[in-house]
Amino acid sequence: MNNPLLVGVDVHRQTNTVCLMNCQGQELAPRFTVENNRPGAQAFIQQVAQQVVDGDFDAIHIAAEATGWYWWHFFQTLEQDPLLNQWSLELYPLNPRLTANFRKTYLDLDHHDLTDAFIIADRLRLGRDLPPPFHYDQQYFPLRLLTRYRYHLAHQLAQEKAYCLSFLYLKASEYTRLSPFSNVFGAASRAVLQEFASIEDIAAIPFEELVDFIDQKGKRRFADPAANAHRLLQVAHHSYPLPEALRQPVHLLLQWSLRLITFLEQQEKRVDQAIAHHLEAIPHTLDTIPGLGPVFCAGIIAEIGGVERFQYDEAKVARYAGFRWRRHQSGDFQGEASWLTHTGNRYLRYYFCEGGNRVRMCDPEYAAYYDRKYREVPRHQHKRAMVLTGRKLVRLVVRLLTTHQPYRPRRRQNTQQ
Known part of the structure; x- marks a missing residue:
């Protein structure tokens, strides 16, 4: 395959703009636009196939920026098309950062769909640091959707908790410092924050009632609920007083935020169950590694999608994950700090x-x-x-996925004589 047809596609919600190029960088036809739907994809296939025949090409390489999901249906349709599969077909979903940095090598280019398609085709012609070709894997892709949604939920939950803590400071500024409960978002703590509109209400309740309330909401699990009540009263006495006009709005915001956190936690549990169910259909031994549960096993397996894609090379898997540190050297200077690159599969x-x-x-x-x-x-x-430990885990994961053997800890050498 020494003569592929290079196709750059600038993908949008409604249209796809196309540039056809050969390996010498010459455009073979005027740039054109098709609709981003099934009829538009068929029109694209016909024009590309005709160009392959006219130019006597022996392969087709197509690249498009992986912008949201707008590219996915288009690529999946091309991969399954019997007309294009008469030749060797490779589809490359490019990180938009690749084309954005490549654009800087040109001077005074307009930002236009037709120009973007040319940039993508020319970046494909360069051929260096391209991602693995697109392939729809029915075994891994459904699991990948679930694990990526789990990633989204985890970050959304962390963000909402941080947002909730900011309003908690307004309501009771000493709450997180004095820690009346070990977990701010535990059941007893949430009940206190939702039941009492202000810290003045906490200070006004009789001590025995407060102890009984904490013990009941904590499901009788506190060793000494009176100690928790004492710290809670200390929070009420040491915190800044909130103006009367702000007490009700802040209390409502805290209630809504805590309810959203509860919903996200419940949603996370449902997603974990779905992940565990889908993971049962994929044979693996990663769950023999201590500490790796179904969610982390599924996330790793779904994103790798089969170690044969990387020729069973852990270095290639690590690079795909973005475990790479840039060196900074110039002349006799050697930088001591090496920063992790923000590329790869996040x-x-x-x-x-x-x-x-x-x-x-x-x-x-x-x-x-x-x-x-x-x-x-x-x-x-x-x-x-933590990042270096994750990089160390790559070697173990690739070995287990390659050999299908369970994890066996290394035996400690006995130094006693």
Whole structure:
């Protein structure tokens, strides 16, 4: 395959703008636009197939920016089309950052759909650092949708909790510092924040009633509910008073925010159940790694989509996940700090990092590695150690997915004589 037809497509919600190019960078036809639907895709297929025949090409390479989901139906239709599959067909969903940086190599280009299609085709012609070709995998793609939604829920939940804490400071400024409950978002703490409109209401209730309320809402699990009540009264006495006009709005905002948090947590549990159900159809041994539950196993498996795509090479999987640190060197200068690149698959990187953090809590080898990396630097200790532990987990995951063997911890050498 030495003579492929290069096709750049600028994808939008309603239209797709197309540029046809050969390997020498010459445009083969005027740029054109088709609708982004089934008839438009068929018109695109006919024009591309005719161009392949006229130009005596032996392959078709098509690239488009992976903007939202607007590209997905188009690529999935092209992959399954029997006319295009008469030739070797490769479809590349490009990260928009690739084309945005490549555009900077040109001078004084207009920002126009026709120009964008040309930039995409020319970036495809360069051919370096292209993503893996698109392939719809019926086994992994449904699971990938669920795990990415789980990623979205986890971040949305964290964001809402941070937003809730900001209003909690207005209502009771000492609540998080004095910590009347171990978990701000626990059942007893939520009940207190939702039942009492202000900290003055907490201070006004009789102490015995407050103890009984905390004990009841805590489902009788507190060892000493009176101690929790004392700290709660201390919060009421030490916090800044909120103006009367703001008490009701702040209380309502806290109630709504806590209800949204409860809903997101319930939704997260439902998604976890769906993930575990879909994961049962995929044979694997990642669940033998201590600390890796169904969610993290599914997230890693769904994003990798089969290690044969990476020739069973853990370095390629790590690069795909974005575990790469830039070096800074010039002349005799060698930079000491190397920053993690923000490229690669962010979902896979997230599941590796969070999974590695869970594994180090259960496995002595990973715990020792985390502690060693934590002590190496004075700044960003936890984040750095967690990312490096995630990178270490890549080697283990690729090995288990390749060999289909269960995880066996390394035997400690007995140094006693």
